[in-house]
Amino acid sequence: MTLILDAMGSDRYPDPEIQAAIETARLFSEDVLLVGNETLLAPKLKTADPANRRVRIVDAPDILEMHEKPVEAAKRKPRNSMAVGLELIKTGEGQAFVSAGNTGGVMFNALRTLGRIKGVQRPALTAMFPTRVGHCVILDIGANADCRPDFLVEFAIMGSVYAEKVLGKSSPRVGLLSNGEEAGKGNQLVKDAYHLLENVGLNFIGNVEAKEVFAGEADVVVTDGFTGNVLLKSSEAVGKLITDVLKEEMSGSIIRMAGALMVKPAFLRVKKMMDPREVGAVPLLGIDGLVFVGHGRSDAHALVSAMKVAHQAVDIHLLDAIQTAIQDRLTQTEADSTH
């Protein structure tokens, strides 16, 4: 297979991307298409790996500057690295696209170049959250700030496929994020989505609160992109607050610092759990092509993690599986409405 990496996405582009492309090509013994401004990339690639044969630069002369509004800039600069990279999926030259650039920019370019899977109204940014007992899939975590209830049903279907294929869950338990476990609790969107989710042939376990999510009682958690983003960001922020306070407290005395050294492995486990660098990248499910978004702050290590996630998605035929599940849903809905 051939993976496509946007060379111009991360905060410190293109150096982390160049490094990550080289390592990924080496890791899988496969070609990697590195997309970006060739004049900038070619000499750097040569220096980084003179013997390189697998990383191929695809020229995208336009550069989206960090200060520019991403969507507006993408419109004015059609030969930007996201547009060009996504085009390679369309032509079949590559099977998955990874970018550490602006999420809105990736979404816009992905919708314009690849479009949505037939039957999906909105693509969803899909995260893997650590839980007490493993991981769970949460979507949407930021692509759509306002949703209709039927969007959430599509999120549930796509999320279930993702959990099945990536987490190996045979009948993923789908929870609807709410402010109480009891049916009937929630805002209007959640109340309406609840009724739809009961009848969609998924393993719907009802409403879940954050407590159940982190306890690992659901494999898939469905929510609108605004709420999902708050859930994501508050989890990260509390994790950071706690570790900052602990570090501060533990540098207070020699005894404490000695104690801290002894418990360091425990901290490393928590840190790893919470570390976006480990995650690498999140998929934009519902796009008609495999598209992954990484953190702007990604270093080479994080980008390699991202490329591994993309590689696995191709390996497990994720796109086909989602297209099939959504198509089945469409067929079912049509059958239901003719009765």
Add this chain to the structure above:
Amino acid sequence: MTLILDAMGSDRYPDPEIQAAIETARLFSEDVLLVGNETLLAPKLKTADPANRRVRIVDAPDILEMHEKPVEAAKRKPRNSMAVGLELIKTGEGQAFVSAGNTGGVMFNALRTLGRIKGVQRPALTAMFPTRVGHCVILDIGANADCRPDFLVEFAIMGSVYAEKVLGKSSPRVGLLSNGEEAGKGNQLVKDAYHLLENVGLNFIGNVEAKEVFAGEADVVVTDGFTGNVLLKSSEAVGKLITDVLKEEMSGSIIRMAGALMVKPAFLRVKKMMDPREVGAVPLLGIDGLVFVGHGRSDAHALVSAMKVAHQAVDIHLLDAIQTAIQDRLTQTEADSTH
């Protein structure tokens, strides 16, 4: 002053409430009205404190059972402890009401018995969150799952008064919880509220994400009750997940347990920060009377914390301050609309 305590609210009522009432009366050398089923309470109070003179039972013969839907049950049982207790505020026999009962039940009874401060469309459950550098006020954390933008303006006004009076902040920085710091980010509610908040005479600092909230960059954070509840519950859940994992890791070997002992003070600080028992209770701001809601799981210690919060609110004339601020807003709005 006289505080009013719902004797029938907590999961293990009325024993924690009886204990808390006795301790509170002793602490402040003031009377406490303990509201609930007299037949149940009188003998227990006598046993707990034979010499008691300050805790006075006010009979409320109806009991709201835990399995009953709170609002529906409150309608059928008008002489329940919440209704009777809140009535005592209305008659002036008490100045603040505390209950560890169901939040929906308290809200319903408070609206029915005391009503809203003129000019407040929706009362807001208002929490005090720990931050890196102190605390911040967050509302609404669960009273209103769906909000209109003008509700959020009222939350901002009430929250500012609360931050000023309770946190001692002279010009509280008000942030609007969003999924990005840039103006224009957010769902439709947030985008609309943003414009209103810019022109309301508060120290509005714009959108904030969870990161800024926990870093202490705002004194007041405004959001709808559904999102606020997700923020609250996910913070608690992540805190619990981290401490559970750390405990588990640190009981893994003798060395680690020794290390854990040494760093225990650091953990206690974090635990205290995150502990609802320390908080005690949260006010329902916007009700025409001082009403506080505690955790169902509250023990006597937590209930005493709750009573202290209520006591302080009376001391600092919180209700007057909120009424004045809201009235000023009403006057300003009328003045603006006649131009």
